[in-house]
Amino acid sequence: MKVLMFGWEFPPHISGGLGTACYGLIQGMNVHKQEVIFVVPKLWGDEEPVADFVNASGVTVDYRERRFKKLWKNLTYLEVNSYLVPYLGPKAFKKYTDYAIHDRTDVDESIFSTNYQFSGKYGKNLMEEVSRYALVGAQIARDRSDFDIIHAHDWLAYPAGIAAKEISGKPLVVHVHATEYDRSGESVNFPVFEIERAGMHAADHVVAVSQLTKNICVRKYGIPPEKVTVLHNAVLDASIITSSYQKKVPEKIVTFLGRITYQKGPEYFVEAAKKVIERDPKVRFVMAGSGDLLNKMVDRVAELRMGTKFHFTGFLKGDDVDHMYAISDVYVMPSVSEPFGIAPLEAVRHNTPVIISKQSGVAEVLNNAIKIDFWDVDAMADAIFGLLHYPSIARMFTELGADELKKLKWEHVAAKLVTVYDKILAQRA
């Protein structure tokens, strides 16, 4: 079987977990001798040659193709949100935006120019890049007939998947790594939601990274539950990391590591820290990462008068991330909504006991962890205190957690994915 996959990023050039998950999945597919054509907006040239890579920036789109024009028309809604015009009724607004998009020749021309340089980032031209990526998807689907199924990762690649399905008639699987509800809570960005909805509906089957995410697909996007399969993520390497990096402070260290944004629930970590420090001053808390809530957290820590016990490291990369895990006595992931959340598994690899929110996908696969509701700062504080003071739990978690990790292999995920593919193709035949 040969799969045409659309992603948005690939290691080593990644900004989140999506690229890593794609890499793991492809590794797993290779174990089962499944071929993958992997399309990314921009190839840097230093990617590990695990798949038949296609660089979208190098694909020439034949803009004379009549079907592409039609596809493009359907994509116009993508850019609507860049025009915020007050005091127009719904009809007038539609007229205005349709006009604005179709008569803005610069957009049309750059979208339809034969070559288009993607940034492959998440910048302000994101919607334009997503539209153009869809056209590239269509072009690839027209040029190549050597694939059996299409697989698109997250909303950025859904339009490409839909376009490829339309041109080739081959079945489409969309893979939901996250939804707009995870990223933004209830204040969703409508155009993004709309793309997600369209992708899930156009797909022959939906893959969700957790039961939690599946529930969102069903409840918020109206997808029938039988159309969604849960495939939990895995880890690339389950080996235990023994770092020689030594802690230099006498106190125990409790760590939050991730983006400091609404989704990750940093404020609950801060409040729990205060409760722990009141009972045990011999603990240090570390918030590693950056994000739009960083300054708010700094303010709150000062307000709670725990600035000498609660530290901020800024964004960590490379060895510093490993060092941070290595010197942590407890790792906390208090996410408000986490489709999966690979970071706690990294902590387990460093023999660090973890506390995770029940609102995370990883809670479905990791048994040897303390699970709390993200908002329950009392329970979080209790759990932190317990793991710090009753070493037997921590010891059990590290021993058993290591065994659990070994079961989370990408080849198992890939095997399940292949059965999903087989079922879809069988239904078609």
Place this chain on the structure above:
Amino acid sequence: MRTVCFYFQVHQPYRLKPYRFFDIGEDHYYWNDYLNRNVIQKVAQKCYLPMNSLLLELIQRYQGRFKVAFSISGTFLDQMEAYAPDVLESFQRLVATGHVELLNETYSHSLAALKSKDEFFALVHKHQDRIKELFNGYSPKVFRNTELIYSDDIGAMVAELGYQGMLTEGAKHVLGWKSPNYVYSNAKNPNLKVLLKNFRLSDDIAFRFGDKTWGDYPLTTDKFVNWLNALPKEEPVVNLFMDYETFGEHQWAETGIFDFMRHLPEAIFTQSNFTFSTPSEVVADLSPVSSIHVPTPISWADEERDLTAWLGNDMQDEAFDRLYELEKKIRKIKDPELLRDWEYLQTSDHFYYICTKFFSDGSVHEYFSPYDTPYDAFINYMNVLSDFILRVETASKK
């Protein structure tokens, strides 16, 4: 007699290096030597050296009729010794003329007066020793507290230390209808005379001199002398207090600030009946007209003339309280290295960098801060302080 009293503040802090969480417990050196050296050497070229040589020239030309006063912080003295000995020599030459007065302050430009009498006294004594050592046994008679911070209580402490006079801001909300151009006395101890900064005329030079949008731009010596002459005849003293970096650094040479100062004494001597005096001369020559009541501390900073540039937001208060909690332990330990760091960490600038008052428009605070935001400043300071606390705890267990 009517007189003009110039006092210049000379200070640079020991700025912290970027100090990471990972450094806590391991790296006990906190100072950004490269940046600190660069700042001193850059400002030496733009301000300290040319202005010192101009002042020497004026003092010699007028044979002592022109005179000024300096307060030089201990952190500046230390850095000058290490990074710019030629600047130190030029200050020593000025003091040797006998027409340049030195004031005392807290050694590390600290806010200790607001927190601890013991620490305040210790830092004043250290500054006294340092001035004696570097300036041929010189012993100041007049005191100026960090950022001209003053209150009735602080004044009383300064009187207890034996000073005859103290400088502070002529803050409008304290003076009301009263004029800053008289000598006042401390409300608790009338033996201490209080000199108040004439902030309008001081800031005309220090802040507005090069401002082309200012209605009175350009400021000429004729104009300035006219303003002095326009003051009520019975007002005896005009206190012009400002940062020394005004000359060549805050106001660049291109604004003509050096030429203004070069010609100001001549203009004052020929077009007015004003003389020049140092703070101790003013204190000796003039009697106080009344006492001045300052129950809550004032300073020379910002429009508010209060403490909010250094203290008041949660981050500043947290940093300040955590630092001074250590005082008793530090006294017991008597470790010279810990003591040095303890003193340098008290420098008011560290707290100034954490000020969020001008977050939106930046302005003066941003100009002086080595950090991008007050949050960065807080994080870095707290990381350093956390390491320092560990060292203090380890040392007090010994």
